[in-house]
Amino acid sequence: MRIPDLALHRPGSLDEAFEATAAHPDHDLLGGGTDLLCNYKWRLNVRPHVISLRHLPELQGEAAGPLAAGRTLHELEHCPVLAQLCPELSRAAAQIATPLIRRTATLGGNLHLDTRCWHFNQTAEWRLAHDSCLKAEADQCRVQPVPGDVCVATYSGDLAPVLMAYGAEAVLVGPDGERRVPLSEYYALDGIRRFAERKPGELMLRLDLPQDAGDWTVRYQKLRLRETFDFPEGGVAVGVRWADQPGGEIAEARVASTAYDSVPRVHPDLAERLVGRQIQEDVAEELGASLREEVRPMKNTSMSPAYRKKMARVLAKRALLACLPSS
Amino acid sequence: MTRYQSTVGSRFPLIDSMEKTSGQGIYIEDMKFPGMLYARLVRSTETYAQVEEVDFSAAQEVEGYVDSLAPGEPGTGNTFGVLPISEDETPLPAPNALYSGAIVAAVACESEVGAREAALRVQMRTKKLPAVLRPKDALKETDQPIHSNTIGGTNLHKAVDQEFGDVDGAFEQADVVTGGEYVFDGINHGFTEPIGCIAVPEPNGRMSLYSATQVPHYLHRALAKVLEMPMHRIRVYKPLVGGGFGGKSDPFPHEMVAALLARKTGRPVKLIFDRDEVFLNNHGRHPTEYKIRVAADREGRLLGLDAHSRIDGGAWGSFGVVTTYYNGVLSQGPYRLPSFRYSGRRVYTNKPASGAMRGHGAVNARYALETALDEMAEKLQVDPFDLRAQNALPANTTTLNHLRITSTGFLECLERVRERSGWNEKFRKMPYGRGIGLGCGFYISGSALPIHRTRTPQSTVHIKIDVDGGVTIHSLAADIGQGSDTMLAQCVAEAMGVRIDRCRVLAKDTDTAPIDLGSYSSRVTFMAGNAALRAGEAIFRKLQRACARLTGKSAEGFVKGADETYLHLDDPGVVVPYMDALREALADNGALIAKGAYIAPKLGGAFKGSGAGLSPSYSYQAFVAEVEVDPETGFTRVDKIWAAHDCGKALNRLAVEGQLEGSVHMGMGQALTEQMVYLNNGQLRNASFLDYKIPSPVDTPEIEAIVVESNDPEGPLGAKECGEGALAPIIPAIGNAIYDAVGVRLHEVPMTPERVLKALEQKRKAEEKARAHS
Numbered sequence A: 001m002r003i004p005d006l007a008l009h010r011p012g013s014l015d016e017a018f019e020a021t022a023a024h025p026d027h028d029l030l031g032g033g034t035d036l037l038c039n040y041k042w043r044l045n046v047r048p049h050v051i052s053l054r055h056l057p058e059l060q061g062e063a064a065g066p067l068a069a070g071r072t073l074h075e076l077e078h079c080p081v082l083a084q085l086c087p088e089l090s091r092a093a094a095q096i097a098t099p100l101i102r103r104t105a106t107l108g109g110n111l112h113l114d115t116r117c118w119h120f121n122q123t124a125e126w127r128l129a130h131d132s133c134l135k136a137e138a139d140q141c142r143v144q145p146v147p148g149d150v151c152v153a154t155y156s157g158d159l160a161p162v163l164m165a166y167g168a169e170a171v172l173v174g175p176d177g178e179r180r181v182p183l184s185e186y187y188a189l190d191g192i193r194r195f196a197e198r199k200p201g202e203l204m205l206r207l208d209l210p211q212d213a214g215d216w217t218v219r220y221q222k223l224r225l226r227e228t229f230d231f232p233e234g235g236v237a238v239g240v241r242w243a244d245q246p247g248g249e250i251a252e253a254r255v256a257s258t259a260y261d262s263v264p265r266v267h268p269d270l271a272e273r274l275v276g277r278q279i280q281e282d283v284a285e286e287l288g289a290s291l292r293e294e295v296r297p298m299k300n301t302s303m304s305p306a307y308r309k310k311m312a313r314v315l316a317k318r319a320l321l322a323c324l325p326s327s
Numbered sequence B: 001m002t003r004y005q006s007t008v009g010s011r012f013p014l015i016d017s018m019e020k021t022s023g024q025g026i027y028i029e030d031m032k033f034p035g036m037l038y039a040r041l042v043r044s045t046e047t048y049a050q051v052e053e054v055d056f057s058a059a060q061e062v063e064g065y066v067d068s069l070a071p072g073e074p075g076t077g078n079t080f081g082v083l084p085i086s087e088d089e090t091p092l093p094a095p096n097a098l099y100s101g102a103i104v105a106a107v108a109c110e111s112e113v114g115a116r117e118a119a120l121r122v123q124m125r126t127k128k129l130p131a132v133l134r135p136k137d138a139l140k141e142t143d144q145p146i147h148s149n150t151i152g153g154t155n156l157h158k159a160v161d162q163e164f165g166d167v168d169g170a171f172e173q174a175d176v177v178t179g180g181e182y183v184f185d186g187i188n189h190g191f192t193e194p195i196g197c198i199a200v201p202e203p204n205g206r207m208s209l210y211s212a213t214q215v216p217h218y219l220h221r222a223l224a225k226v227l228e229m230p231m232h233r234i235r236v237y238k239p240l241v242g243g244g245f246g247g248k249s250d251p252f253p254h255e256m257v258a259a260l261l262a263r264k265t266g267r268p269v270k271l272i273f274d275r276d277e278v279f280l281n282n283h284g285r286h287p288t289e290y291k292i293r294v295a296a297d298r299e300g301r302l303l304g305l306d307a308h309s310r311i312d313g314g315a316w317g318s319f320g321v322v323t324t325y326y327n328g329v330l331s332q333g334p335y336r337l338p339s340f341r342y343s344g345r346r347v348y349t350n351k352p353a354s355g356a357m358r359g360h361g362a363v364n365a366r367y368a369l370e371t372a373l374d375e376m377a378e379k380l381q382v383d384p385f386d387l388r389a390q391n392a393l394p395a396n397t398t399t400l401n402h403l404r405i406t407s408t409g410f411l412e413c414l415e416r417v418r419e420r421s422g423w424n425e426k427f428r429k430m431p432y433g434r435g436i437g438l439g440c441g442f443y444i445s446g447s448a449l450p451i452h453r454t455r456t457p458q459s460t461v462h463i464k465i466d467v468d469g470g471v472t473i474h475s476l477a478a479d480i481g482q483g484s485d486t487m488l489a490q491c492v493a494e495a496m497g498v499r500i501d502r503c504r505v506l507a508k509d510t511d512t513a514p515i516d517l518g519s520y521s522s523r524v525t526f527m528a529g530n531a532a533l534r535a536g537e538a539i540f541r542k543l544q545r546a547c548a549r550l551t552g553k554s555a556e557g558f559v560k561g562a563d564e565t566y567l568h569l570d571d572p573g574v575v576v577p578y579m580d581a582l583r584e585a586l587a588d589n590g591a592l593i594a595k596g597a598y599i600a601p602k603l604g605g606a607f608k609g610s611g612a613g614l615s616p617s618y619s620y621q622a623f624v625a626e627v628e629v630d631p632e633t634g635f636t637r638v639d640k641i642w643a644a645h646d647c648g649k650a651l652n653r654l655a656v657e658g659q660l661e662g663s664v665h666m667g668m669g670q671a672l673t674e675q676m677v678y679l680n681n682g683q684l685r686n687a688s689f690l691d692y693k694i695p696s697p698v699d700t701p702e703i704e705a706i707v708v709e710s711n712d713p714e715g716p717l718g719a720k721e722c723g724e725g726a727l728a729p730i731i732p733a734i735g736n737a738i739y740d741a742v743g744v745r746l747h748e749v750p751m752t753p754e755r756v757l758k759a760l761e762q763k764r765k766a767e768e769k770a771r772a773h774s
Ligand SMILES: Cc1cc2nc3c(=O)[nH]c(=O)nc-3n(C[C@H](O)[C@H](O)[C@H](O)COP(=O)(O)OP(=O)(O)OC[C@H]3O[C@@H](n4cnc5c(N)ncnc54)[C@H](O)[C@@H]3O)c2cc1C
Pocket: A028, A029, A030, A031, A032, A033, A034, A035, A036, A037, A038, A053, A069, A070, A073, A095, A096, A097, A098, A101, A104, A105, A106, A107, A108, A109, A110, A111, A112, A113, A114, A156, A157, A158, A159, A202, A203, A204, A205, A229, A230, A231, A232, B690
């Protein structure tokens, strides 16, 4: 397995990065490469220019902040600031891929992880034998072959739902300066386009958590066959802010899922229904049952859609119950 | 005077462990030759098709393109295969490409990157043929059978029908009958080092093939056949091999392609697989449908076994004839059976070939049998341990199908694992969701019959010792990580009374090594070990005579002493250091040489297929698994495994425990997570280590390896196999533990969360229905 020939650019400042992106429109940004380069080895949408973000001081290092896009998952896992601010993020980071990959993989890369599908994540020879698909070399989706196809490949990053449950905002930077978008509005339901709006040259600088993040209890549940290595086959994060004491009435809630769609997404209606209630078995069951109705897993990951749908119930239920202080 | 301190039973690292762990060891990928080309295979994009034309014109545009090999070229249609009875493989299609991903052609370029690019550009014109993917369809008549040797105009490759004793009578008479139907997905070996080889055309017209193989000798024979060259014009060299598990125990088409390309270009050709190609080459465990019935009387005495298997061979024969037999024959132990019937059917389908894999042929059948026995114990209301102990095959007996049983430590395995696991306090006593289960096993310690009809010994070992005092051991037993080089060194050192680090093992080169049939059927320790001991003993006798000449004492009176010396029994004052004895032995004589050989005793009955399953000895296992099942998700977590295995004698405890732990881990993969998944068009969907789910270290429970020693009378220093038999019992142990935990029996393996959950849902529904009716 070899990475095809390409030009690697290593800008040392944001300005240099914007120059490079403008000069080579046909490029990909590179964080740790643990997603992008795997795809490149299989000749998936290879671009001739790759622009590394590893030398931009704004994306990594002390000064860049605890949720800078260039921080590695290993750093997120062991960061004392995050352990205080958003401990569930560190725990979720610790469940991603393998220890080796987490040393290289970045937060930015995780949030921009390409969508996955068994018709797509295959070798070039395999795709050739299969007439490929819309997301690669052909013009039809193999999962839902309907006219005016959209790709329904699965987004399977673990951090996005957790960050959404904490109410995170993405801070983007481009040649025209910075802008902020709630992470829950950052993605678009399209396995190829993936992002609602990204301006040319724009990249993710960091994530910001709202002032009250520390008041939230967030729990994440991940479905996968093996205890390490595997991408989520379903993931649910639940966040609650207590009205007065922990374990009592819920003042505000957030529910987010991953690995069920082409995007990580929030479920505001389900969250709304939790407000004013206390966490109990039946409340948790109800949340689970409703989430199960809302998710539409596709037949393109290793576990069957029917099973993943059933598990949405269990994941949501367990995530909510885990918010209780005793658990 | 102090006698020689034997190393048998101690713990020491394998002799090549430093080479491997320091990264200095040479694997095929590390090797380079002047002027070497890189080959890349072009694979079929059709499920089953006749290859009409291969067009290399676009590939030729790639910088550094040198040459190609296409169907129809000399040698590409010559047949070969590991078993002479089904030599149905060809280097390239002749003219049919048999599965999606089958090798169709090859290109050779100056660089690897160029070869990859060129291969992608190759175009082919094919005519589609009607593909057969499901075994049941393979039993239908067809005008286009996948091979010409099939039975009855279908795609049936091999049929085995055996019956001993009065089976129907046994079932009529039985008080209890249990059994069921089981489906097993195909699995792959998942060894670490991808397959690869380098073919080097020598200036003198010979051909050398360097290959990561378990069977240099069979490869040697197959190359001679395909290249149409005498064997002495060919050399096979095995560098370090990064795992095999049966997945490198056939001669393969790519090895032939590399040699043909090397001959055509006159340059060395390197060909290394990517992981997906390893899966496409497969030769892993057969997808299997298994039906079983077991009969017993009220007292729990087994009366009969009736089994039927249908196994999916994929595109080629490989070891499949043996697999078909083993699926029945190896169920004749470790229990005494008064009657036995087995029918096996192996079919060809348009998928990557199945073949031999660790526990070859015995694993799926074992799950069926051990599950049926668990059910039997429940029906009879006896403890599963007691049922098994009651029916254990005794030592020194023969089975119905004439397997000769000598040593057995089966009862000790049962006793020790029962005690260590705390079985009596746990079985059927733990809370819902927690369970404990037993699975047992029985396996050959080397196939007694060689694959080719020959009177040549199955293993021969040569020793050469010169003035440096180092002991050079020549053998063709293939160390594939299991530690056979270490075993050879230890046997020779034991026989001579010297330190193991005095020995160096050259077991890699057909030019220098005497024949050994290779690493399969768990034969190496038993056979090559015996040969090594005999060679070492021959050297020892020469040294005894040298000691006699030096001291004037009787030669036979010399025994092995401490610190590499020889002592005389009659006179404690006489001590001859090894080097002195050696110098005397070399004088007027030159290098000491000796050889030892092993031929299995003549065994077996006089019926068709009587050779299958014959072995000079057998290993025994009793394993217990403790699990936790999440009834809401169907997930099974294995908390602990106790694995008792009778290996005859642990020559090196560390190595034995390593084999047991490895077997448990591998068996756990088949039990819970591993499966090769095909799309409807026959494409393998999960040909990567991300999608083919081998349990990770995190998923691996604590394993307590319990070494049982029955001291085999014919095994080298009492040893028998420990590398394969230990895989099978873990799967039924886990299945039976799941039953103990949540009350469902899994009829499909692997027992994935989805399957467990489905079984739980079905059980719930059935119970609701029953309640509604009552
Ligand atoms: C075996 C294996 C298992 C895995 N398991 C998991 C898992 O369990 N859970 C999980 O979430 N992920 C998993 N991953 C995916 C991946 O490794 C991680 O998500 C990782 O965090 C990606 O980060 P990276 O820096 O390596 O990304 P890269 O590969 O460098 O980049 C990925 C994408 O993000 C874009 N990108 C990177 N940084 C920025 C930025 N600052 N702004 C804009 N775009 C950017 C890149 O252009 C690229 O498109 C797994 C990967 C492998 C190989």
